[in-house]
Each structure stands twice: as C-alpha cells, then as structure tokens.
Amino acid sequence: MITEENLRRLYLDTLEKSLIGLLLEDPPDPHIPPAGFANAAPAFTRRIREQGRDFPSKAYTMIGADRMANIRRSVELALADGVPGDFLEAGVWRGGATIFMRGMLKAYHIRDRKVWVVDSFEGMPEPEIRRFPADAPWMPWAGRLSVSLETVKHNFDNYCLLDDQVWFLKGWFKDTLPTASIEKLAVLRLDGDLYQSIQDSLTHLYPKLSVGGFVIVDDFYFFKETRQAVLDYRAAHAIIEPILEVGGNAAYWRREA
Numbered sequence: 001m002i003t004e005e006n007l008r009r010l011y012l013d014t015l016e017k018s019l020i021g022l023l024l025e026d027p028p029d030p031h032i033p034p035a036g037f038a039n040a041a042p043a044f045t046r047r048i049r050e051q052g053r054d055f056p057s058k059a060y061t062m063i064g065a066d067r068m069a070n071i072r073r074s075v076e077l078a079l080a081d082g083v084p085g086d087f088l089e090a091g092v093w094r095g096g097a098t099i100f101m102r103g104m105l106k107a108y109h110i111r112d113r114k115v116w117v118v119d120s121f122e123g124m125p126e127p128e129i130r131r132f133p134a135d136a137p138w139m140p141w142a143g144r145l146s147v148s149l150e151t152v153k154h155n156f157d158n159y160c161l162l163d164d165q166v167w168f169l170k171g172w173f174k175d176t177l178p179t180a181s182i183e184k185l186a187v188l189r190l191d192g193d194l195y196q197s198i199q200d201s202l203t204h205l206y207p208k209l210s211v212g213g214f215v216i217v218d219d220f221y222f223f224k225e226t227r228q229a230v231l232d233y234r235a236a237h238a239i240i241e242p243i244l245e246v247g248g249n250a251a252y253w254r255r256e257a
C-alpha cells in the first residue's frame with residue numbers, strides 16, 4: 001500500500017542516493033585534491049562512495065551514505081522530539097548535505113524551520129599558521145574546494161528546493177558567524193576541517209544549539225586538527241556528553257545541558 005510514510009521514505013532514499021552520486025555512478029575527480037593528495041580510488045567504487053572516502057566529479061556531496069544516514073536520523077529525532085531550531089551546516093562545498101536537510105523539511109511538511117548554508121563559497125581558507133600552527137598541513141588546500149554561491153543555489157534549484165527556507169551565509173566563519181541572525185539550532189553540522197574553522201564554528205554556534213539538539217563533526221576521526229578543536233572546546237566548556245562515531249569518520253553527540 002502506498003502510504004505517505006512509504007512515499008516519504010522513497011523520496012528521501014532517492015534524494016540521498018542522487019546527492020552522493022550513487023545513481024549515475026559518478027566517478028571520482030582526480031584533480032580536486034592538491035598535488036601529493038590522491039583520491040581514494042581511480043574509478044567509481046560503491047563501497048568507497050558509501051563511506052564518503054573519495055571526491056566525486058559531479059555529485060553534490062562528498063560525505064557518502066553513512067553520514068547522510070546520520071543526518072537523517074538526527075533530523076528525524078529532533079523533529080520527533082520537538083527540539084526547537086533550524087538546521088545548519090558550516091562547510092558545504094556543493095551543498096549536498098544541506099539540500100538533503102531542506103528535502104527533509106519538505107518531506108515532513110515543516111514550514112517554520114530554516115536550513116542555513118554557511119561557507120566562504122571561495123574554498124578553504126589560508127591557514128593562520130601563527131595563531132593556529134596545527135593548521136599548517138592545510139596550506140596546500142587554500143582556495144581548493146571552491147564552489148560559488150550561484151552554483152550552490154543552482155544545485156538547490158535543480159532539486160526544486162531553493163526557497164525562503166534556505167538561508168545562505170557567505171564569507172569566512174570568523175567574520176560571518178559572530179553577527180549572523182541565527183537564533184536556535186536543532187541540528188548543527190560542522191565540516192570546515194581546519195582547527196580554526198571548527199573552533200570558530202563551535203564558538204559561535206554551539207551556544208545556539210537547543211538542549212536535545214545534535215552536533216555532528218565531519219572528519220573527527222580522520223583529521224587530528226578537527227578532533228583537537230572539538231576536544232579543546234569540550235574541555236573548555238565542560239561538555240561531557242559521550243561522543244558517538246559515524247562510519248569511522250564523523251562524530252556526534254546530543255546536547256543534554
């Protein structure tokens with residue numbers, strides 16, 4: 001029988017597969033990483049894509065199926081429990097994870113929450129090595145992963161998901177986040193990789209995360225700078241909720257206090 005629940009599941013499953021490039025078996029692009037950094041596979045490999053371990057040529061997100069499923073569970077739990085607030089990703093690249101968040105609002109007929117799409121839209125920052133020596137390995141990445149605001153808007157539009165429930169915040173996190181008009185967040189996803197990017201995101205956004213909300217940190221188990229920024233912030237703010245793992249890469253916890 002076709003119920004609304006079945007249709008919703010079908011839409012979200014298909015949206016997710018499309019956004020990660022599974023449907024068209026989108027091959028990895030060897031030119032995305034800088035010289036000296038290789039893509040995880042020379043050709044499309046289903047398991048690698050599902051684990052989000054390569055840079056797709058065309059797909060709108062690089063995070064793979066395991067981490068998309070984590071977004072879906074977090075959003076569904078936040079909605080089911082009535083956790084107040086918007087959904088946000090800081091570090092969006094082509095926008096796929098945020099398109100998925102917007103698709104979830106649509107699938108659940110939610111009109112009173114927004115999706116915040118936060119990025120430089122000019123690629124990775126040049127690391128401030130004097131202040132953040134841990135970020136030195138990110139030097140070759142400065143300006144990489146650059147996707148313009150217009151392109152990300154176009155990507156939303158391709159899925160008929162560009163509307164007034166999607167808010168874009170363009171610029172470096174340290175400049176945009178302190179004064180952004182974000183009030184409350186129910187799901188906060190951090191994917192800026194550098195120590196400074198994660199620290200700036202947590203400093204300005206974690207205080208806006210509702211109790212019962214989720215914070216998700218991409219690459220927590222992959223980049224030591226990302227992990228260290230999270231551990232330092234947790235220690236400084238006496239955050240003790242257990243850190244949970246997603247597919248050997250991301251980490252998340254649910255705010256309890």
Ligand SMILES: C[S@@+](CC[C@H](N)C(=O)[O-])C[C@H]1O[C@@H](n2cnc3c(N)ncnc32)[C@H](O)[C@@H]1O
Nearest residue numbers: 061062091092093120123124172173191192197
């Ligand atoms: C690994 S990509 C994000 C991948 C994306 N979440 C996805 O679903 O495919 C990192 C993104 O973070 C952005 N970024 C990193 N540090 C930033 C900063 N300090 N300010 C603004 N954008 C930043 C980059 O422009 C890039 O788009």
